[in-house]
Amino acid sequence: MPTSYSETITHKIPALLNSELRASHAGETGAVWIYRGALTAEFIKALFKRKNNKTAADKGISAFALHHLETEKQHLHIFENDMPSFRGSFILLLWIAAGFLTGFIPRLIGKDWFYYTIYCVEYFVDEHYEHQISTIQQHGGAPKKVLTLMRSMQGDEQDHRDEAHANMQHSPSFLMKCWGELVGKGSAAAVSIAKRI
């Protein structure tokens, strides 16, 4: 009779579920670092502003980033503690760097750039979860709680997407749209790479 320990280490989750969990864990890691990147840019910008010159919009964007950061940390915690064990991505450092720059660069440029980036990222993440949930359902063999937790995180991402859109002051410029395309295509490439490595 195997011990519970050997059962744990020999029990393998289906390969598809393993790669889907790895991709979403990499994504949630990147998401945490998007907001850390944005808050770093916020801090740098504040250094160059006169004291007490923080506008209500500046305070709003910090509160937005801090609030979203907390939710993304909870998502990461779910993948690391409440999901079946999976192999994490070997290139997690790359996803951290990519996430950081995805928050840092647009926040340095401007508020709408940042909000539009979050809108594009979360638009992608919502579709990613939708596709992932239906793939896992079709394939079968996943514990029910995996799908329940993914649905709940998908709901948070939809809120993030809508909040970011509602905070935009102007329609996106042509350059912002090009950046948004890059963010969407980059996110899709990251998911397919993270599924493998």
Ligand SMILES: [Fe+2]
């Ligand atoms: Fe998330």
Ligand SMILES: [Fe+2]
């Ligand atoms: Fe999110």
